Amino acid sequence: MTLLSIDWFFLIEKILLISVILVLSLVVAMYATWGERKVAAWIQDRLGPNRAGPMGLLQPLADGGKLFFKEEIIPTSANRFMFVLGPSIAMVVACMTSAVIPWGGTLTIAGREVSLQVADVNIGILYIFAVVSMGVYGIMIGGWASNNKYSLLASVRAASQIISYELPMGLALIALLMTTGTLSLKTIVEQQINSGVYNAFIQPLGFLIFLICAFAECNRAPFDLPEAENELNGGYHLEYSSMKLGFFLFAEYINMFISSALMATLYWGGYGFPGMTSLASSLSPNLITIIGFLALFIKTLIFIFIFMWVRWTVPRFRYDQLMRLGWRVLIPLSLANMLITGAIELFRHHS
């Protein structure tokens, strides 16, 4: 069916896929808040939320409802438009990255091949970088528009932290790209499935640097300086109340989910699982795709658990320690990693 020279089925398929992925990331983010409290409780030998529903499973719904029904306060001295714009940008940008992550292979529904990736662009990794670098605007605009010196200080901290840690992250990725030779996330996953060796074993140092930078980019502990409550009265969202505060907090959990999925895709084989190629002959392709999606999901959940584990184990860095780690440790390390990778690649191609 083509009308106005647009393939409408294609459009409907993509819209459905986008909605499913958005709902999925929102639900995962919602239950990540529950998971975080349960993990914290487990690490600190407590029970955690256990009143709302069995095992406290309804707690995120109760929290969300509470945030929606709270009074919305916009400070009189704040810039109203920017004040609302800040959390909106944070939320939109957090949801945008999921477009280029391959969530699975292809499903065949009624003779139609449906790829479980919204857009297989040939610059997938750069797209993610562009979106991540937009993420800082939400925090900066929100903190500035509050017209409060603590919020402003926190947003300045956030901006310098995110810019500083983008550099080693990019350098770690360049080393990865040297070995894969492509920027498309789907091709990177397929290479890992076909060779059976995950990139984490080829680029162990690069993965470690990427993991540390992902903590910093998500403003997670031990790098949660922009919301250091005992220094800054709560950070950049100090003046926010109701669901606008909820958006800021929620965006953090979506970012955590997406960066976990990204690490699983780039370094741990994405939707590939051990024995995928040998099972491909005996099982139907649709089943393989579904198992692959579950494999990616489990890998992602493991990374989310690591995020929480680190948060409740490692104390917060001091600001100068954060900057020293970023500029004096991670950047030279990732440069050395890039140099060694480049030398090995050159040697491999010429021998």
Next chain:
Amino acid sequence: MGSIQQIIFMVLSVVALASALGVVLSKNPVTSVLCLIITFFAIAGHYIMMNAQFLAVVHIIVYAGAIMVLFLYVLMLMNLNAELEPQKRNWLKYAGAISGGALLVVLVAALRDASMPALSPEANEIGLIHNLGLALFKQYVVPFEVSSILFLSAMIGAVVIGRKD
């Protein structure tokens, strides 16, 4: 597909022009910066229309993602407000208008006779990363490396100026 591309082109151009006007006309410097970011996005959209995805994404990463963050950073710390901004003298406005007009005349005069061949997006694949890389590292490798030295010297300059002693 021709009509859809034309519609998208029109929308992007209107957004780019309107937000560029917003940069100049806005009283609040932070709003100016935000308008400039929207302009960059509209121009990146134009790059994608010309099948230059790499250029589009790098444009967003470098300009909207890095340079404008630094602009915003400085503006927020200086906390410029519309009321606090010193009123500019009248002759400064006239000087600005005259020099801007002179630039417009020069640009129009230079571009009036220039040939502008129409670009067919399907046939043109130089913007894709593979072709761009080959062009940069084979045909233009010397200018590319020389410009990297330029960046290095700018970085060293910043460090020398910023050093305390």
